[in-house]
Amino acid sequence: MEMLTPVFDTYSHIPIYQQLYSYIKDEIKEGRIPNNSKLPSKRKLSSHLNVSQNTIQAAYDQLIEEGYIQSQEKRGFFVNKLDHLQSIKVIKAEEEALAPLNFPVSVYDYSYHGVDFLSFPFDLWRRLTKEVINEYDREILQLSSSLGYHRLRANISSYLHQSRGVNCSEHQVIISSGTEMLFQSLIQLFDENYIYGIENPGYERLNQLFRGNRAAFTSIRIDECGMIPEEIERFQPNVLCITPAHQFPSGQIMPINRRIQLLNWANQQSDRYIIEDDYDSEFKYSGKPIPALQGLDENEKVIYMGSLSKSISPTLRVSYMVLPAHLMQHYRKELSYQLCPVPMIEQKVLCRFIEEGYFERHLNKMRNIYKRKRELLVDSIQILHPDMKIFGADAGLHLLLQVPNRMSEEQLIEAAKAMGVRVYKCSQYYSNPIDIPKEPILLLGYAMISEKEIVESCKLLKQAWFPSLSNYTK
Amino acid sequence: MEMLTPVFDTYSHIPIYQQLYSYIKDEIKEGRIPNNSKLPSKRKLSSHLNVSQNTIQAAYDQLIEEGYIQSQEKRGFFVNKLDHLQSIKVIKAEEEALAPLNFPVSVYDYSYHGVDFLSFPFDLWRRLTKEVINEYDREILQLSSSLGYHRLRANISSYLHQSRGVNCSEHQVIISSGTEMLFQSLIQLFDENYIYGIENPGYERLNQLFRGNRAAFTSIRIDECGMIPEEIERFQPNVLCITPAHQFPSGQIMPINRRIQLLNWANQQSDRYIIEDDYDSEFKYSGKPIPALQGLDENEKVIYMGSLSKSISPTLRVSYMVLPAHLMQHYRKELSYQLCPVPMIEQKVLCRFIEEGYFERHLNKMRNIYKRKRELLVDSIQILHPDMKIFGADAGLHLLLQVPNRMSEEQLIEAAKAMGVRVYKCSQYYSNPIDIPKEPILLLGYAMISEKEIVESCKLLKQAWFPSLSNYTK
Numbered sequence: 001m002e003m004l005t006p007v008f009d010t011y012s013h014i015p016i017y018q019q020l021y022s023y024i025k026d027e028i029k030e031g032r033i034p035n036n037s038k039l040p041s042k043r044k045l046s047s048h049l050n051v052s053q054n055t056i057q058a059a060y061d062q063l064i065e066e067g068y069i070q071s072q073e074k075r076g077f078f079v080n081k082l083d084h085l086q087s088i089k090v091i092k093a094e095e096e097a098l099a100p101l102n103f104p105v106s107v108y109d110y111s112y113h114g115v116d117f118l119s120f121p122f123d124l125w126r127r128l129t130k131e132v133i134n135e136y137d138r139e140i141l142q143l144s145s146s147l148g149y150h151r152l153r154a155n156i157s158s159y160l161h162q163s164r165g166v167n168c169s170e171h172q173v174i175i176s177s178g179t180e181m182l183f184q185s186l187i188q189l190f191d192e193n194y195i196y197g198i199e200n201p202g203y204e205r206l207n208q209l210f211r212g213n214r215a216a217f218t219s220i221r222i223d224e225c226g227m228i229p230e231e232i233e234r235f236q237p238n239v240l241c242i243t244p245a246h247q248f249p250s251g252q253i254m255p256i257n258r259r260i261q262l263l264n265w266a267n268q269q270s271d272r273y274i275i276e277d278d279y280d281s282e283f284k285y286s287g288k289p290i291p292a293l294q295g296l297d298e299n300e301k302v303i304y305m306g307s308l309s310k311s312i313s314p315t316l317r318v319s320y321m322v323l324p325a326h327l328m329q330h331y332r333k334e335l336s337y338q339l340c341p342v343p344m345i346e347q348k349v350l351c352r353f354i355e356e357g358y359f360e361r362h363l364n365k366m367r368n369i370y371k372r373k374r375e376l377l378v379d380s381i382q383i384l385h386p387d388m389k390i391f392g393a394d395a396g397l398h399l400l401l402q403v404p405n406r407m408s409e410e411q412l413i414e415a416a417k418a419m420g421v422r423v424y425k426c427s428q429y430y431s432n433p434i435d436i437p438k439e440p441i442l443l444l445g446y447a448m449i450s451e452k453e454i455v456e457s458c459k460l461l462k463q464a465w466f467p468s469l470s471n472y473t474k
Numbered sequence: 475m476e477m478l479t480p481v482f483d484t485y486s487h488i489p490i491y492q493q494l495y496s497y498i499k500d501e502i503k504e505g506r507i508p509n510n511s512k513l514p515s516k517r518k519l520s521s522h523l524n525v526s527q528n529t530i531q532a533a534y535d536q537l538i539e540e541g542y543i544q545s546q547e548k549r550g551f552f553v554n555k556l557d558h559l560q561s562i563k564v565i566k567a568e569e570e571a572l573a574p575l576n577f578p579v580s581v582y583d584y585s586y587h588g589v590d591f592l593s594f595p596f597d598l599w600r601r602l603t604k605e606v607i608n609e610y611d612r613e614i615l616q617l618s619s620s621l622g623y624h625r626l627r628a629n630i631s632s633y634l635h636q637s638r639g640v641n642c643s644e645h646q647v648i649i650s651s652g653t654e655m656l657f658q659s660l661i662q663l664f665d666e667n668y669i670y671g672i673e674n675p676g677y678e679r680l681n682q683l684f685r686g687n688r689a690a691f692t693s694i695r696i697d698e699c700g701m702i703p704e705e706i707e708r709f710q711p712n713v714l715c716i717t718p719a720h721q722f723p724s725g726q727i728m729p730i731n732r733r734i735q736l737l738n739w740a741n742q743q744s745d746r747y748i749i750e751d752d753y754d755s756e757f758k759y760s761g762k763p764i765p766a767l768q769g770l771d772e773n774e775k776v777i778y779m780g781s782l783s784k785s786i787s788p789t790l791r792v793s794y795m796v797l798p799a800h801l802m803q804h805y806r807k808e809l810s811y812q813l814c815p816v817p818m819i820e821q822k823v824l825c826r827f828i829e830e831g832y833f834e835r836h837l838n839k840m841r842n843i844y845k846r847k848r849e850l851l852v853d854s855i856q857i858l859h860p861d862m863k864i865f866g867a868d869a870g871l872h873l874l875l876q877v878p879n880r881m882s883e884e885q886l887i888e889a890a891k892a893m894g895v896r897v898y899k900c901s902q903y904y905s906n907p908i909d910i911p912k913e914p915i916l917l918l919g920y921a922m923i924s925e926k927e928i929v930e931s932c933k934l935l936k937q938a939w940f941p942s943l944s945n946y947t948k
Contacts, residue, residue: 066729067731083735098646126604129603130603135594141789143588213662225541256542257556287532287536298559315819337682342817343791
């Protein structure tokens with residue numbers, strides 16, 4: 001290699017050494033500078049290109065660092081032998097396959113995933129966050145316990161004890177992002193041959209989750225009290241995944257005797273457990289809240305789970321679980337490599353939100369707001385048609401509806417959609433199509449929709465589902 | 475059941491109906507009110523207890539709801555038959571087993587997990603967060619794409635293209651919490667029989683992670699260029715997990731030819747992939763940054779991963795990966811049940827941090843700070859003893875050290891600890907004890923420690939490791 005003659009762009013913001021480096025790199029890659037050839041000395045190239053020797057040195061250093069050339073003592077710089085990069089034919093993904101998922105926007109949406117928009121404590125959240133981001137608090141930037149910020153764990157533990165009757169110490173609490181993530185940890189914690197029993201109908205993500213994690217699961221039918229004991233005996237799961245406070249989607253509350261029966265089932269064998277997902281138990285509109293099943297457990301059989309998705313916001317991505325002491329010991333041994341996924345700033349804001357009594361006040365406020373919406377929705381539905389059947393409206397943030405007009409589930413949803421109202425089907429929550437009830441059932445969440453929208457949309461639903469009636473009454 | 479006679483505490487803040495409910499519930503649970511017995515009528519009990527019938531009704535309603543009693547039309551209220559709750563003997567976890575993990579505090583800590591405390595942009599972060607928490611922005615409370623906030627994905631995509639030479643569109647970016655979580659998603663995405671090849675020595679959490687997820691893995695030895703091709707052929711992994719920009723812990727940069735060799739290995743079979751963990755590539759102290767391996771890949775073989783743990787803070791818990799288009803298609807089909815774990819407020823703050831140029835400025839600032847610390851540490855170590863050997867200090871936030879005093883790894887660490895200085899062993903990063911080098915190697919992270927502390931602690935290390943020398947020089 002006698003000499004190199006790149007053309008430099010002196011107007012470019014790219015430094016000359018980088019331009020030289022790129023030029024030589026491309027020449028090597030394209031094979032125009034052959035393997036093992038010697039590059040010009042720094043002195044020669046410097047005078048040839050009229051740039052400083054330091055510039056040449058910097059370009060050569062970068063090439064050495066990336067492995068394109070090597071420096072041999074007293075001999076100079078030599079080009080390394082590079083393998084030829086093979087190319088294969090790749091089946092490209094179609095452009096549209098990666099395009100953003102379009103969520104169709106309806107004017108009125110009875111979505112189940114969300115909270116009342118106007119009631120989020122924006123001012124308070126701003127103030128707490130501002131106070132938490134504090135240059136004198138080193139914890140803000142330091143990884144702490146993989147189980148979560150200790151003071152937040154303590155606050156959640158006492159909240160659960162007081163409000164949900166959960167028996168636990170703060171050392172049993174694990175903070176995570178979303179119920180799915182907690183389930184994933186449990187799948188890793190438990191024996192890989194365990195079979196999980198899930199409610200049918202039930203939360204549809206659990207199917208996908210167990211499948212995605214290659215964990216065996218079996219769907220267990222529910223009656224009006226919850227999972228049917230005979231079905232449990234028949235399918236022999238190790239771990240039951242249940243929602244006793246407010247079964248999803250049916251809205252049923254599990255009575256005390258079924259609770260005892262399930263606990264007794266678990267007590268019969270050492271490899272049996274119950275996962276209690278208490279997903280929206282904060283919202284009960286009459287009487288006292290139903291205490292958690294965990295509070296009845298005296299044998300370390302119940303894993304309690306909850307989240308702040310319904311009580312504050314799903315976009316906080318905060319969930320928690322309470323492990324029985326012996327499982328916690330096991331978790332700390334086996335799974336401590338999993339760091340707590342919740343950002344420290346958010347954990348600290350939440351900690352103060354609970355500790356200083358704002359959470360309790362927020363819950364009381366939201367309970368009133370949702371109670372009003374629920375009553376308005378129930379009333380508006382009943383005005384819509386006297387034979388409408390409503391289920392599961394005593395608690396939570398959704399209700400189920402049967403419309404006496406002989407339309408199919410699909411027809412009901414499409415007719416509503418044509419009027420700009422989005423309601424949801426219940427059939428998606430059944431693992432087995434055989435179990436889907438003949439008479440279609442719809443699910444309406446009422447957390448996100450406003451009172452005004454409830455009244456307006458129910459009028460539209462009347463036109464959608466009972467056009468003849470609605471023409472008369474117009 | 476003729477009558478019930480609870481004693482009410484009229485000074486209590488607990489409402490009378492709840493006191494009555496608790497009394498009856500306990501009587502039923504303890505068997506003092508037998509199964510199937512009839513409770514007093516509302517009218518009778520009301521006059522007996524001198525409380526309103528509404529109070530009695532509220533207590534009975536709660537008992538009905540929880541399943542303790544039932545109302546039979548025109549007959550009254552009857553106690554349900556309850557199963558007997560079985561008790562089994564539980565082996566309790568010892569109290570101390572659940573106590574918080576105590577991290578011993580050293581005066582001087584060369585921990586690898588952290589960032590420079592004083593340089594976090596507290597003011598800016600407060601301001602951006604305050605602006606993001608905005609009552610007119612509905613996105614703050616609405617679950618969006620399971621892949622992450624679309625604008626943050628776009629910003630990360632263009633940052634990676636410009637700074638790391640990564641070829642990708644925003645549709646290929648997934649945002650998550652921590653590299654571990656990204657690996658977990660990939661394990662679910664790939665065939666369950668895939669074998670993962672991990673670097674030996676390498677990031678120790680990967681062992682635990684693959685074990686925890688029941689994925690097969692094999693440790694592959696590295697030479698001074700990275701994973702050894704012959705070893706890869708020998709152990710036949712499907713997916714290589716490598717750190718080409720700055721091998722952890724050795725600090726080596728993978729030269730261009732080894733990169734080509736590994737890509738060629740992947741190109742030979744359709745079930746071969748490379749996971750490139752670019753964990754601290756932002757920090758290179760001389761020359762240009764080494765472009766990502768992903769930029770060389772033309773066959774959708776490389777999965778690129780990075781995080782903000784080193785560049786901003788580990789407590790943000792934000793990581794990202796770039797999937798080849800065909801894998802992204804697959805991910806969206808199979809794993810969309812996994813919601814993005816990063817809170818929306820934080821995603822929006824980060825989005826503005828990157829978009830408005832603060833991230834680039836922060837990186838430049840941190841590069842200078844860490845460069846100064848690194849030079850100070852290298853100088854201080856060389857003053858400590860002329861024969862100290864330092865490796866891997868060209869990039870990243872840690873370096874490796876060999877101390878020429880014939881102490882064992884354990885002795886070096888203990889002697890340092892006795893002087894109040896915490897340094898870390900490298901042997902923990904080897905999967906196989908046979909491969910641990912005879913001469914002990916220590917790992918010193920310098921991101922968290924201050925310049926003043928570097929100078930002070932190196933004097934203490936001299937006393938710890940070369941007591942005779944240090945007596946002379948005192």
